[in-house]
Amino acid sequence: MRPYHYLIFLGLLSCRSPKSDQESFSQKVRQEAEPMVTSEEASVGTLEQTLIDQGLVNIQDVIPDIMVDLKYSTTDNFFGEDVYRDLTNAYLQKEVAQQLLEAQQYLKSINEDFTFMVYDGVRPASVQQILWDNLDKPDSLKPLYVADPKVGSLHNFGVAVDLTIFDMSADSVLDMGTGYDFFGYAAYPDREEQMLKEGVLTQKQINNREILREAMTKAGFTGITSEWWHFNAYSRKVAGEKFEIVK
Secondary structure (H helix, E strand, O other): OOOOHHHHHHHHHHOOOOHHHHHHHHHHHHHHHOOOOOOOOOOOOHHHHHHHHOOOEEHHHHOOOOEEOOHHHOOOOOOOOOOOOOOOOOEEOHHHHHHHHHHHHHHHHHOOOEEEEEEEOOOOHHHHHHHHHHOOOOOOOHHHOOOOOOOOOOOOOOOEEEEEEEEOOOOEEOOOOOOOOOOOHHHOHHHHHHHHHOOOOOHHHHHHHHHHHHHHHHOOOEEOOOOOOEEEOOOHHHHHHHOOOOO
16 A cells, blocks of 8 residues: 555545445345355355365464454444455465464474464455455546555465454553554655654554564565555566466
């Protein structure tokens, strides 16, 4: 998200569709994301079975003590819509899940009460298309909010993860200064010093983010400049060479 895009985002919020349009959106999501489920697939759901069939792994099978709260399987996200429906488990490419296990082990070495809470893993292109099609913006502006499904994001390759740190002793996530999917400078890692000087962030909040970054970078992940919660296992070039976009 570029600096001036925050104002655009505020405009998007102020122009949200009326309830009837929101209901139509929800109905369309259900129709597109929930095709007929067979008895064999009923235990995991159609979307989840699709991920399994493409070789992705449930990260909790690799990291049993990790926590998952898929934000796109709730309404607590940028779109305010549940687009994952029956999918509540987070999936990644197998080697990326192993990499995340290394990060989790390092995090535990810092504080045994800490564990990751994952907000998003792989985002199938089918879901990306739903978001793209239903974003009420000109195509030229849509990439400011959602990756073009024709190009794909690293989430679509199953090599990106959105997450935070959960403190089991406090029974809550660490205070990172903003919530998930917050658009604005306060979420930008490269603006933290400025936000601290302006009193928008506290040193404690920045320290918490640094713990997250330390654990992830120790395992080979890299962050991005505009979202404290987002980490990539590979560059776009490497991801494209190693994997196909998840359908």
